[in-house]
Amino acid sequence: MRYKILFFILALSLVFIPVPIQAASPEKSTAEMLARERQVLFEHMQVITGTPWYYLAAIDQYERSIHKKPKKNGDASASSGLTRKTGIIFSPERWCGFLNPNPGDTNPASISFFGGLGKDGDGDGKADPDNDLDVVYTMASYVSKFGYTEDDIRIALWNYYARDKNVEIVSELASLFRHHNRLYLSGSAFPVPLHYNYSYRSTWGDPRGWGGRRIHEGTDIFAGYGTPVRATKHGVIETMGWNPYGGWRIGIRDVDSTYHYYAHLNGFNKKFKIGDVVQPGDVIGYVGSSGYGKPGTSGKFPPHLHYGVYRDNGKTEYSYDPYPLLKRWEREEYKAKKKQK
Structure with a gap:
């Protein structure tokens, strides 16, 4: 009965809680509002299960990044009148149980009998994988079984994803959300200040020979020694140091x-270290010509910034062309500067 009352209060709060949004473009306002609604859901689940809201938010955000579009489950959500606002997706085998003969089972009792994870999060008697309350409650309950410390949660994540990189990314996202205490983090910056002299063109995919035949996994931005290098997005420093290439x-x-x-x-900018949170425009280092050898090797090519982007799909990480992003960020920053004049 106690949990049913909590679920009822949670459902009401998600429907009626006011979400203040400052005046902005319709797209930004909608995205910000949805982010706030998700945060409210995660915060309520923390109260119920003890799982930190920022870890639930991080799992949700990571799932969004590895799934191109919100899951429709064969349009089941549309037929049930539900619109998913979260991105966490359970496979039928995990939700219902690997030995469950009914892959669409929503009965909490039979799901539990077959070892499925699915739970009823809103007290309606169903464990529906298309219901945000059920899905987030299920994930929060799963994580809480392992404990509430950082190490406990990392163990829970490894048991769920069985991949170190997934655990690392979710943990980094959690630290980012915890630092800012919000989910909506927008904005971008071109990697070097626009008032410095620089040049670049699309070079992603070009052949490279040092260290063996390979392709160029980035865009080179040529600039003078010591030109500031800036973080382009909100993020967490994952690696920092020497790489032979x-x-x-x-x-x-x-x-x-x-x-x-x-x-x-x-x-590097000495104020930053691995694990620190950065925001667009933060100076993280300076243009040079280091690389292609042992630590300290420099001067084998003109000074430039090699800028690359990599996407993780849950199983592997792959490079893609950053040139369109660079052109967009450069254009947006020029427009913003003109508006300030």
């Missing part, structure tokens, strides 16, 4: 789980 390099995981790779640096 990239020299002094920094890797940042952003709020959409994309990995941003900054290489051939002349040095």
Whole structure:
């Protein structure tokens, strides 16, 4: 009875709680409002299960990044009148149980009997994988079984995903959301300040020979030694140090789980270290010509920033062309500067 009352209060709050949004474009207002609604859901589930809201938010955000579109489950959600606002997806085998003869089972008792994870999160007697309350409650309950410390939660994540990179990304997203205490993190910056001299063109996919035949996994932005290098998105510093190919390099995981790779640096901004949170425009290092050898090797090519982006699909990570992003961020920053004049 106690849980049913909590679920009822939760359902009411999700429907009626006011979400203040400052005046903005319709697209931004909608995205910000949806993000706030999801955060309210995660915060309520923390009260009920003890699982930190920012970890639930991180799992949801990671699931969004590895699934191109919100799951429709064969349009089941449409037929049931439900519109998913979260991105967490359970396979039928996990939700209903691997030995369950009914892959569409929504009966909590039979799901439990067959070892499924699915739970009733809103007290309606059904464990529906298309119902946000049921899905988030199920995930929160699963994580809470392992405990509530950072290590406990990382163990829960590894047991669920069985991949170290997934655990690392979710943990980084959790620290990002915890730091800002909000989910809606927008904004971007071009990697180098626009008032510096620089040039670049699309070079992603070009052949490279040092260290063996390979393709160029990024865009080179040529600029003078010491030109500031900036974080392009909100994110967490994942890697920092020497790489034989990239020299002094920094890797940042952003709020959409994309990995941003900054290489051939002349040095780092000493205020930052691995695990720190950065925002668009933060100076993280400086243009150089390091790389292609042992630590400290420099000068084998003109100074430039190698900028790459990598997407994780839940199973592997792959490079894609950053040039369109760079052109967009450059254009948006120029427009913003003109408006300020």
